[in-house]
Amino acid sequence: KQEVTQIPAALSVPEGENLVLNCSFTDSAIYNLQWFRQDPGKGLTSLLLIQSSQREQTSGRLNASLDKSSGRSTLYIAASQPGDSATYLCAVLTSGSARQLTFGSGTQLTVLP
């Protein structure tokens, strides 16, 4: 059974700092890995999707890497801003009874002005 772990559970940083969020998964047989952002009480916004054959993806100040063999991914946020404050969720797409996403519990990020 696939399990996804995110560390740390919560993180508080001053504005402008670069930061790294970590995600690990137990089964390397994944189709892809996706990072999402969730604001309080809201749905999920997709940030980056990395196919299993890829090593990284970049979008603006965000960079996500994937090491499938070791079961790890990182999300790097450059020059953090207060608007980046949210919960960041990592999810892997695997084949169970259907292709399904397995999520971590998220990292709650607070960027202080």
Place this chain on the structure above:
Amino acid sequence: ETGVTQSPTHLIKTRGQQVTLRCSSQSGHNTVSWYQQALGQGPQFIFQYYREEENGRGNFPPRFSGLQFPNYSSELNVNALELDDSALYLCASSSAGGYGYTFGSGTRLTVV
């Protein structure tokens, strides 16, 4: 291109009642998945629908059921509500390959 739309946004039900949640998929997407997110947790897979049939289910009891319609929209039905069913219910649509998922804003269900 429209995104995923869910209704209602909030709902309060009494234990033992039944509830129906609705989801309209993103244009061009024919697969719909439902997830349950308890407070402080990541979403948990409930089930997936493709071509109007359930083609996968997570670890949820049969009182969680669903439908998919010819226009790819979907419903999630929960019978005999329990207090632990209180959660944010998220709908996600994808294309048949299921590689990229688009999520709706969710329905917040509170069971009292």
